[in-house]
Amino acid sequence: MHEHEYCIIGAGNIGILLSYFLRNEDVAIIKKNNSEITYVRLLNGEKSWEQRFVSFEIENNFFCRKALIATKAYNVEEVVSKIKGKAENVFSFQNGLGIIEILVNNFGVKNSFGSSITYGVSSCGKYCTEIKGLGEIIVGQLGKKYDENVLSEFSYAIKKGGGNIEVVDDIMPYLWLKAIINSAINPITTLLGSKNKAVIENDFAQSLALKTIKEGEKVASALGIKLPSDPEKMLFEIATKTGENYSSMLQDIKNKKRTEIDYINGYIALQGEKLSLNVETNKTLYLMVKALEKELFIT
Ligand SMILES: NC(=O)C1=CN([C@@H]2O[C@H](COP(=O)(O)OP(=O)(O)OC[C@H]3O[C@@H](n4cnc5c(N)ncnc54)[C@H](O)[C@@H]3O)[C@@H](O)[C@H]2O)C=CC1
Numbered sequence: 008m009h010e011h012e013y014c015i016i017g018a019g020n021i022g023i024l025l026s027y028f029l030r031n032e033d034v035a036i037i038k039k040n041n042s043e044i045t046y047v048r049l050l051n052g053e054k055s056w057e058q059r060f061v062s063f064e065i066e067n068n069f070f071c072r073k074a075l076i077a078t079k080a081y082n083v084e085e086v087v088s089k090i091k092g093k094a095e096n097v098f099s100f101q102n103g104l105g106i107i108e109i110l111v112n113n114f115g116v117k118n119s120f121g122s123s124i125t126y127g128v129s130s131c132g133k134y135c136t137e138i139k140g141l142g143e144i145i146v147g148q149l150g151k152k153y154d155e156n157v158l159s160e161f162s163y164a165i166k167k168g169g170g171n172i173e174v175v176d177d178i179m180p181y182l183w184l185k186a187i188i189n190s191a192i193n194p195i196t197t198l199l200g201s202k203n204k205a206v207i208e209n210d211f212a213q214s215l216a217l218k219t220i221k222e223g224e225k226v227a228s229a230l231g232i233k234l235p236s237d238p239e240k241m242l243f244e245i246a247t248k249t250g251e252n253y254s255s256m257l258q259d260i261k262n263k264k265r266t267e268i269d270y271i272n273g274y275i276a277l278q279g280e281k282l283s284l285n286v287e288t289n290k291t292l293y294l295m296v297k298a299l300e301k302e303l304f305i306t
């Protein structure tokens with residue numbers, strides 16, 4: 008049986024970024040199929056790094072003290088069903104909402120950790136990822152820090168590997184803040200086929216983005232979630248900082264891959280509807296992106 012301190016599930020962009028920060032720890036990479044991972048590679052400006060890791064399939068017999076789920080949001084349920092009983096503490100790194108709840112339902116609140124990542128990484132080939140924008144990892148648990156030891160071990164290891172990380176008391180407001188920003192940038196740039204800067208430079212796109220954000224703020228507030236910063240201000244900051252990038256949703260559509268819209272605008276709209284709030288803008292953006300996926304035969 009494989010036993011490791013860290014298992015990174017998913018050797019995509021975020022999985023490789025995490026493997027880089029944790030390169031000196033006891034790490035295994037868990038992959039989807041039996042394709043051989045000879046090494047993973049990360050490009051950071053002029054610098055390039057590559058390393059071999061122990062890797063095996065999720066069906067194998069293993070036990071991990073910390074399992075880091077680095078798949079897309081729509082793969083989390085399946086991953087969780089496959090690692091139940093094989094992992095002690097489980098971390099999620101997905102954009103969007105409703106993910107940490109899946110962990111809590113399966114591993115309990117004390118062993119579930121959520122995060123919000125503002126690094127920007129994109130693929131540069133098989134098992135290769137490129138850092139496009141520096142950011143940070145904000146990590147925490149639901150409501151409060153239940154396991155300070157696990158949080159500090161993880162944060163110490165990431166820092167040692169050169170990553171920026173902040174541990175917070177309750178991760179939920181951070182997850183909502185990031186999701187509200189994504190709810191404005193991602194679908195609008197996807198539908199326009201534009202870079203992120205379109206939501207600030209195109210005045211029509213900007214007013215749609217601000218309407219979307221206002222709705223998300225209303226839903227969060229009705230749920231009693233106090234956002235850690237002003238999402239409107241953050242929209243301008245993030246769209247400026249990542250202005251030349253294409254959002255992950257637009258990249259997914261360009262690559263004919265499923266988007267995470269269900270976990271962003273879809274989730275916000277659903278919560279808003281349950282509270283009888285007007286969430287028409289989020290609902291419309293959700294339906295437009297789902298319609299686009301269908302037109303492109305993406306399932
Ligand atoms: N790329 C970025 O800059 C950022 C991404 N995120 C979030 O991180 C998450 C991951 O994004 P990326 O790394 O870009 O996606 P990706 O598509 O590059 O990587 C996902 C990986 O998970 C693997 N996977 C799927 N199911 C699996 C299974 N059952 N077992 C093992 N591996 C499995 C896939 O084969 C793929 O290699 C997404 O939710 C995204 O929104 C968050 C912040 C920034």
Ligand SMILES: CC(C)(CO)C(=O)C(=O)O
Pocket residue numbers: 102127188189192193203245249252253254255256
């Ligand atoms: C912050 C932003 C919008 C950067 O592109 C992002 O998280 C994404 O594309 O998913």
